Amino acid sequence: MKKRILQILKIIIGLYILLCGLLYFFQEKLIFFPQKLDKNYQFQFGQKFEEINIKASDGKLLNGLLFKAESSKGLIFYLHGNAGDLSSWGDVAKAYTDLNYDVFIIDYRSYGKSEGQTNGQNQMFEDNQTAYDELKKKYSEDKIIVLGYSIGTGLASKLASTNNPKLLILQAPYYNLTDMMKQKFSIIPTFILKYKFATNEYLKTCKMPVVIFHGNQDEVIYYGSSLKLKEEFKKQDTLIMLNGQGHNGMTDNEEYRTELKKILTK
Secondary structure, three states: OHHHHHHHHHHHHHHHHHHHHHHHHOHHHHHOEEOEOOOOOOOOOOOOEEEEEEEOOOOOEEEEEEEOOOOOOOEEEEEOOOEEOHHHHHHHHHHHHOOOOEEEEEOOOOOEOOOOOOOOHHHHHHHHHHHHHHHOOOOOHHHEEEEEEOHHHHHHHHHHHOOOOOEEEEEOOOOOHHHHHHHHOOOOOHHHOOOOOOHHHHHOOOOOOEEEEEEOOOOOOOOHHHHHHHOOOOOOOEEEEEOOOOOOOHHHOHHHHHHHHHHHOO
16 A cells, blocks of 8 residues: 555656646746737838837847837837737837827747747847847937836836836736746746746836836736835835726726826826
């Protein structure tokens, strides 16, 4: 009987180790859900925009869209969520161009027309910095606002922490991905996670004000993530809770737009 139990335990442990191994090597498939676009795809939006290709350090081209406001006060550098591509993410731009801000949105590697594959968080940080440096050629940094949504919040926080934009806006941020993993997959050891996206650590070195928007009915990234971040706020930082808001559709939320207008018209 004891021998039988030991055999069962060995099988369970073996399967657990196998599962952890698979999660380590294929975690990109669980974190990122890119939608590819043909190189000849023609974007169509009801406002003025420019398609920009930015060369990464390894020569891969990163595809982005720059939407133009009628009378620009600056730039929103927008880092989007973990699914889709620019053909759908471009729809968020109007909320900001209506408030007289140009909007730049980049597709990460393997998304849309962007080339290459994502293979680590440092690569993503470097790609975003390359794109940011390119936009700084067009806009003074004191007129740039970095904005991240969902998975993009960690990326936006990292970018802001190593630069000097005017403001950092986070929509539905996580405390860090290690914390998210503990919340959703507590039986999996966190050391296998290659993408830490430690928002809480990056915010510590952000010199600019930080504004967080988070729905208290968010079913993907729990609202408590923002409450944890709030505990580490600087005096000028703000958390705005959107009552009844889930994870998706925040840009169309009327309360979000009202508060955003107050922030961007200061």
